[in-house]
Amino acid sequence: xAGVTQSPTHLIKTRGQQVTLRCSPKSxxxxxxxxxxxxGQGPQFIFQYYEEEERQRGNFPDRFSGHQFPNxxxxxxxxxxxxxxxxxxxxxxSLSSASNQPQHFGxxxxxxxx
Amino acid sequence: SQQGEEDPQALSIQEGENATMxxxxxxxxxxxxxxxxxxxxxxxxxxxxRSNEREKHSGRLRVTLDTSKKSSSLLITASRAxxxxxxxxxxxxxxxDKLIFGTxxxxxxxx
Numbered sequence: 631x632a633g634v635t636q637s638p639t640h641l642i643k644t645r646g647q648q649v650t651l652r653c654s655p656k657s658x659x660x661x662x663x664x665x666x667x668x669x670g671q672g673p674q675f676i677f678q679y680y681e682e683e684e685r686q687r688g689n690f691p692d693r694f695s696g697h698q699f700p701n702x703x704x705x706x707x708x709x710x711x712x713x714x715x716x717x718x719x720x721x722x723x724s725l726s727s728a729s730n731q732p733q734h735f736g737x738x739x740x741x742x743x744x
Numbered sequence: 745s746q747q748g749e750e751d752p753q754a755l756s757i758q759e760g761e762n763a764t765m766x767x768x769x770x771x772x773x774x775x776x777x778x779x780x781x782x783x784x785x786x787x788x789x790x791x792x793x794r795s796n797e798r799e800k801h802s803g804r805l806r807v808t809l810d811t812s813k814k815s816s817s818l819l820i821t822a823s824r825a826x827x828x829x830x831x832x833x834x835x836x837x838x839x840x841d842k843l844i845f846g847t848x849x850x851x852x853x854x855x
Contacts, residue, residue, distance in 0.1 A: 665845075673845045674845070675843060678841065678842070688842060729774055729836030729842075730774065733843060735786030
């Protein structure tokens, strides 16, 4: 039973570029959440997708957008990259969008902006 | 923004000792969860406690919740070197489905 998988594992971009990160949820899960984790900090909630719609959003600018596909996989897109976007991006899946569901995390994509 | 703060920020103990870490949060909640993160890896769910529960156990883990003080504690008994990791609490902010994490406690267990 595959867990949450994310790709790529590492990525290097330059300022101003755009990036797309991908996530496949754990089998049977229909909800995907994305988090940004800066070095030495806790994960910060970006947004959550359920039934192919953005259901919740954290305090992130519109440069951060996402998508969920019919097979529940998801993408995170970041435009006009800034140096401050360098972080570990984590995807988590759960059985539903309710807050009482444990989140299952992938190992993340390490994004470095030069 | 971070909802919660863990205390202490870092903790070093010997194998066999108990480790206690605390979490404080700011808003009303439905649930509080604890997660572990090994260096460079994703987070692993440890335990969920509902707002109407005061204590919960899972193996060597014991979690308490005091909603009047907006605080929770995680106790790991008889620690092992493999428990070395960062530990985070997470709450649903203002009873929404947004999961907001604290700043974490880095636990080092020496053999």
